[in-house]
Amino acid sequence: MAADFAFPQGASVLITGAGSGIGRATALRAAQMGLRVSAWDLNPDGLRQTAEAIRAEGGVVHEWVADVTDRDAIGAGIADATSALGPIGLLHNNAGPPSSVPLEFDEAIVISVGSVRAVTDAWAAAGPGDGAAMVVTSSVAGNLIGTDSNWYSASKAALARYVRHLAAHRSSEFRSNAVAPGMTDTPRLAGFAASEIGQRALARIPMRRMATPDDIAYATLFLLSPLASYIDGVFLPVDGGWTVTQ
Secondary structure, three states, X not given: OOOOOOOOOOOEEEEOOOOOHHHHHHHHHHHHOOOXXXXXXXXXXXXXXXXXXXXXXXXXXXXXXXXXXXXXXXXXXXXXXXXXXXXXOXXXXXXXXOOOOOOOHXXXXXXXXXXXXXXXXXXXXXXXXXXXXXXXXXXXXXXXXXXXXXXXXXXXXXXXXXXXXXXXXOOOOOEEEEEEEOOEOOHHHOOOOOOHHHHHHHHXXXXXXXXXXXXXXXXXXXXXXXXXXXXOOOEEEEOOXXXXXX
């Protein structure tokens, strides 16, 4: 039986980076809860697999292949999703490059933070309606942990602070929160847990395991749901207790 987070019948959610990992898990669980899903990704093959899985269970899904740094593609996608599903009241800003990508610092900040702002502004301008909410995927790297990648830690910290700004200044339009995964068992970390450095990292996590994509998806959907209607501006670590040991 699917979890029931009290989403209104016919509600829709837009999820960026829905072609794999956390985004795919959020899309699948959202559909199981009765949400209509607008799934976005840069990878058409991964996106198709997500959409097929949703449809196989009887869910409603809209697909949009787009680079979320492209404002024209964002605007067209919002219009197309709204035409297909009606008003999009919920947004999961999940897309972003992995820390392993060797990006130049200034460019990476624009890609990682600027894209979230661009998607959020376009979504909000389309009129998401009453009860609207946005969750961004930040990271424990934006809090206490940090990574070898300077741009990744900086951008994830910036996203958490952007959420606080939105909560302070745009709560009349929508709620804004950040979910902060710790080590999560997605394709981006394939094989990491079995490596020497991965084993050292796991030893510092009180729960002694990586998160599953569902662990992050359910936290995200809770923050988007009416059950979290008075939660605004939070940075929610989902890390098995990792940050409390730092």
